[in-house]
Amino acid sequence: MAPIRVAALAAHFGRDVERAVSKIVGIIEAAARDGIDLLVLPDASIGGYIGDLRSPDIDHLPPTVDTDGPELTRIAEAAGPMTVCVGFTEASEGKRYNTAVCLSGDGILGLHRKVHQPAGESLAYAAGDTFAAFDTPVGRIGMLIDYDKTFPESARTLALDGARIICALSAWPASVTDRASRLPNDRQSRLFDLYDAARAAENQVVLVSSNQTGVMGKLRFLGQAKVVGPGGEVLAKTWAKGGMAMCDIDIDAEINRARTVLHHLEERRIDAYWQDNP
Incomplete structure (x- = not known):
């Protein structure tokens, strides 16, 4: 396969679904002008993330989006030949999932529901239960959401399923218990970068990591979007502010x-290795 242009976004997305979709369409249109083939948007780009990890306000949760609804249809139409990954809160059979889809003008190519749930996130979302790779115009892809990438088994499962690119979509905040005065010194800032490099290097795959920026409720998001090569080398990176x-x-x-x-x-x-749970 010839070289492709990949991009990971660091940006803020709030609760207004229509505004978020319009913003995403504009970003995709700009990315198309830049010749981007794979664009990875943050987790919860459509409708935002919860505002408190430990005690989310269940009366004011992010709005849900249907996978066959007009929001994703509009984004897919804007994507055209581009492969785009985007996160949202999915409504399915009476449950809410923190979900990522990979799509193009042909529709949804793959879907992942966040499996690992930190702190009180289970009060806001149901958990997914699988990791699977899928084929796209830019190669075989697997997706992770937020806390999923803390667990080596997540990315390893995708790599063993043939993923050559892992798209890690995040709404990853600074530490909620020991926040540093400067984001680059925050413990979660260091961990976010460490996990990105480790998951790429240990599986020898390309990892494209997006993240939210700004503030939602009590959470301050880190940014730090990046593209990591199969040796763990950072090929491109934003910092705490928004960017591509x-x-x-x-x-x-x-x-x-x-x-x-x-x-x-x-x-x-x-x-x-352990064949059964120890």
Whole structure:
């Protein structure tokens, strides 16, 4: 595959769904002018995220969106040939999920419901129960949402399912218990970058990490969108403010080069690992 242009967005999105969709369409149109092939938007781009991790206000939760509703239809139409990942609160069979979809002008290509739930998030959302990769015009992709990337098994499952690109969509805040005076010094800021690099390097894949910025309720989001190569190297990055991390990369060439001598997925010793829960 020839080089593609990938981009991860750091931006703020609030509760107003119509405003968010219009903003996303504008971002996609600008990305198209820049020749972007894969655009990864933050978690909860449509309708925003909860305002308190420990005690979310269940009377004022983010609005829900249907996967076949007009919001995603409008975004898909704007995407055209571009592959776009975007997060929202999904309504399905009476439950609410923190969900990401990957779509293009052809419709939804893949869907992921956040599996791992920190603190009191289970009061606001039901949990997903699977990780699966899927094919797209830019290659085989897997998605993670927020806390999912804290767990190595999440990205490893996607890589074993053939994902060459992992899109990690986040609404990742600064520490709620020990917030630093400056975001770059915050513990969660360091962890966010560490997980991005580790998940890419240990699986030898490209990781495209987006995040919210600004404030929602009691949460202050970190930004720090980035593109990470299969050796864990940061190829492009924003900082705490909004922006786009963008780079051109030949996905297959870079992954194949990273796996030339050391091929982590093939060299696993599953006979030495726990086969059942300890």
